[in-house]
Amino acid sequence: MRLVVARCSVDYAGRLSAHLPLANRLLLLKSDGSVLVHSDSLSYKPLNWMSPPCVLTVLEPDEAQRDAGVTELWKVAQAKTADLLVISIHEVLHDSSHELGHDPGLQKDGVEADLQKLLAEQIELLGEGYRLVRREYMTAIGPVDILATDAAGGSVAVEIKRRGDIDGVEQLTRYLELMNRDPRLAPVSGVFAAQEIKPQARTLATDRGIRCVVLDYDAMRGMDDAHQRLF
Amino acid sequence: MRLVVARCSVDYAGRLSAHLPLANRLLLLKSDGSVLVHSDSLSYKPLNWMSPPCVLTVLEPDEAQRDAGVTELWKVAQAKTADLLVISIHEVLHDSSHELGHDPGLQKDGVEADLQKLLAEQIELLGEGYRLVRREYMTAIGPVDILATDAAGGSVAVEIKRRGDIDGVEQLTRYLELMNRDPRLAPVSGVFAAQEIKPQARTLATDRGIRCVVLDYDAMRGMDDAHQRLF
DNA sequence: GAATGTATCTCGTCC
């Protein structure tokens, strides 16, 4: 990894065109050839970048560019698309290289899969008499998160999200439409379960006869722990 | 901006829990207090990070940690949420600070707004006799990108996307449903226009009687330039 | 490789 702090301007042409006026920035050159341009604020996202696979070539500035103060011209070209990033360097303030070696990568824990697992174990949260049929119930257009039955024995399709957005309601609607054509399942009612449900999503769901359930992740995890301790 | 290359392990607890095993990484400390942890590959996204506003405190490692090889313990706490990032530093390989100053920011060009403006100007691309009624036609559930009339004088709602995905078809469907309840507009037909239309989106649109139109951005811009030159 | 769904999404904009 090479770290360069430089006064530079940057131009990108690809899926859009973008320009960064002359200023001091960090140029991050990774060993896979990728390049990131970071400013001193606005975390997370680089101001501009090129994803691998890509090739960096250092060009000599022409006379006009040299007159404008450009000392080095970096051309970063994407290998597959026609995307191009051009960095015009006016002054290098720092330049160092470092051997980092391979990174073992991030270990995550605590996402939608957890919510699904917990709700499957605590399906009675949806109401008395609810029974789990199975998780990831397969349909022609994809898996429904949870298929269950209610107290009356009717089928219930459950879509689980961390954040309940309008997209999730649309997704569940497509599943319900399809499943209600299957005489072995129909009628199938829908439950939209999420840690947080946006007002628009709730309105749309209610309008379509889909029940909304807000999940308390911490409480469910607590129940899970209690369950672990008891058995 | 402070650049630290160090052998370290990282733990994050917040919206999820995550752990990075011991390895060499770049720690990027920005002047707004934010921290980014980058590896030497996988461009763009940091392995882990903390967004501003946040506070960094350097702690002394306790005996057990010191025995495990930890020389410095960095605690980065989010000021608003309870998110916490803990960086256990075993060895510092590089440490430098740089004054970057303010960044003028990115200037963009070539997004959805452009496509909308161009198509409004060149509405005849949809077919002979098409006339623009207005851009951003307001409905109860949001603005339709373009409202037009076809050669027969019938209303046409146009949804424009850079990438035509299934979501866009759903969005247009909702608009059409609503607009067709308005006797002053009905019947309203739909056009789904995008630079690129995904097969699934095309299938769904066609199934719902929505016409798909692929837009050639470069050609439209060319027409626009020609238009500018002529008038 | 294409398609699909998630994200500690991030980031703008509009109300």
Place this chain on the structure above:
DNA sequence: GGACGAGGTACATTC
């Protein structure tokens, strides 16, 4: 400040 939509979304997983 919250909601909503777009992103050069990026990224993992599945088909």
